[in-house]
Amino acid sequence: MALQGKCAVVTGAALGIGRAITEILMKNGAKVALLDVNQAAGKSLVEVLDKQYGRERTLFLNCDVESEEQIKAAFQKTADTFGGIDILCNNAGILDEKCWERAVSVNLMGVIRGTYLALEHMSKLSGGRGGVIVNTASLAGLGPLPSCPVYTATKHGVVGFTRAMAAASTASGYGIRFNTLCPGFVQTDLYTSIKTNLGQFSDLADATQQMVEQLGVVNMSDVAESVLEMVTDETKNGEACFVSPKERKYVDFPKFMG
């Protein structure tokens, strides 16, 4: 299997897209450390996965990506348990236009924090064996969602940060590929709670619903398959994969130099 012997870390792994990422990585042979703040959901998922794949393939760690200390400890525990880290999926994210500082802290700062701590384990410049990091942004990382400007900002930040890290890795020789996942609407708890989290932009809830009707809802399996491709295809570095109900395509970003 493509990921036999590989060790992965997935944040926000207990539910939704993170669960789908975890499952497809395990289906393809990887061991997975599931990091999440939802202990009940995380432990319940691990029970299911242990029955399917055996007890030595998973590790659930209660970890808040807003905490440097907790991520650092979780990565170390993963490396100690599985013998290293080859794959990181910075997936944890929230929608909250009311407590927008928390959205920035989780969605953008959490991705940066996880990436930088993973470098200590994965980069060939620090004795690591290289690997791949896939950061979960959104279609809102490629174009604005008027009903959630801060969420949009965090996702644009994730796209830009990830592309810059891909270029830095190539230039400096980290031996790590960096790619971004940009799905449209996906049926998850976050999606279900959109209307309650728009704050001062709640008047735009109907307009957002119209976007859902225009764009449609993406199949979770298509989201997971796009992550698997960005993890396994060694040619993919600095890519942003747009996933809609109709298609999966890599964004052709404008070039401004040369």
Ligand SMILES: NC(=O)C1=CN([C@@H]2O[C@H](COP(=O)(O)OP(=O)(O)OC[C@H]3O[C@@H](n4cnc5c(N)ncnc54)[C@H](O)[C@@H]3O)[C@@H](O)[C@H]2O)C=CC1
């Ligand atoms: N559902 C959608 O329509 C789309 C979601 N996304 C992104 O996908 C990612 C996953 O979202 P969903 O699966 O939809 O959400 P979800 O709410 O279903 O699952 C998110 C998971 O992350 C965990 N989490 C939240 N804050 C955390 C923190 N501080 N530390 C650790 N874990 C934390 C939650 O406990 C939960 O298990 C997010 O980054 C989201 O922005 C992107 C595009 C579309």
Ligand SMILES: CCCCCC(=O)/C=C/C=C\C=C\C=C\[C@@H](O)[C@@H](O)CCCC(=O)O
């Ligand atoms: C409303 C919060 C949703 C939170 C979950 C999530 O991330 C969902 C994102 C789904 C769709 C995002 C669409 C963004 C569209 C913009 O790019 C818009 O400007 C597109 C304009 C149409 C075009 O073809 O350019």
